[in-house]
Structure formats: structure tokens, C-alpha cells
Amino acid sequence: MERKTHTIDASGKSLGRLASAVAVLLRGKHKATFERHIDAGDIVVVCNLDALKITGTKRENKEYYYHTGHPGGFKTSVLGNMMEKNPGSVFRLAVYGMLPKNKLRAPMIKRLIMHRGQIK
Numbered sequence: 001m002e003r004k005t006h007t008i009d010a011s012g013k014s015l016g017r018l019a020s021a022v023a024v025l026l027r028g029k030h031k032a033t034f035e036r037h038i039d040a041g042d043i044v045v046v047c048n049l050d051a052l053k054i055t056g057t058k059r060e061n062k063e064y065y066y067h068t069g070h071p072g073g074f075k076t077s078v079l080g081n082m083m084e085k086n087p088g089s090v091f092r093l094a095v096y097g098m099l100p101k102n103k104l105r106a107p108m109i110k111r112l113i114m115h116r117g118q119i120k
Helices: 015-027 080-086 087-098 106-111
Strands: 005-009 043-047 061-067 074-078 111-114
Touching: 005 015, 015 043, 015 087, 061 080, 074 080, 080 087, 080 106, 087 106, 087 111, 106 111
Parallel strands: 005 043, 043 111
Antiparallel strands: 061 074
């Protein structure tokens, strides 16, 4: 099994559409030899995540929820704040949710490499 490296420029592209395209590459569904129980996906490098396009009012209204593990530790964060701090975490969450929920998901997401700016 040979893994290719795909480099994708995220500037001006929509978050969900780009995430679904990356999930297809990570999973290997673009190959003629695809089988759902074999991890034969490729390596994906995504750059310019700062210039990712988010449409509508999602930047102000979309919330991500998490729990710290302590009593009363239910927290929320807004998409706009998360994009300012670390746009890679938002993109990783989007791709992570599109991968299969089984043992293959962890090795697939490890092949996703993200860069905030331009690759030199």
C-alpha cells in the first residue's frame, strides 16, 4: 500500500466542504482499491487555515461544547474565538466527525497535517 501526500490550500474555501474532501482522502475512498475495513488512505497537508471561509452567522452563533470532567464543568466556546486562537482545532474537529467511528479513526486523523500559514 502506497500513501501519497496531498497538499491543499484552504484559502477562500468553505470549512465543511474542505473537511469532507479531506476526509475522503484520509479514508482512501478516492482509490479504486477502497475497502472499508482497510486503512489505505493518504497523507493530507492543509495550509492557510487562517483564510478559511465561514459562511453566514456561524462565526458568532456556532458553539462547541465540552466537559472538563469536574462537577459543573460544562463549557462552551464560540467558533469565532476558536478560529482566532487555533483554526487547526476547528478544522480537525470537522474532519474528525466525518471519519468512521471505529478503530481506524485514530490512525486516519494522525495523517492530517495542518499549517496556519503558507508552507515554505
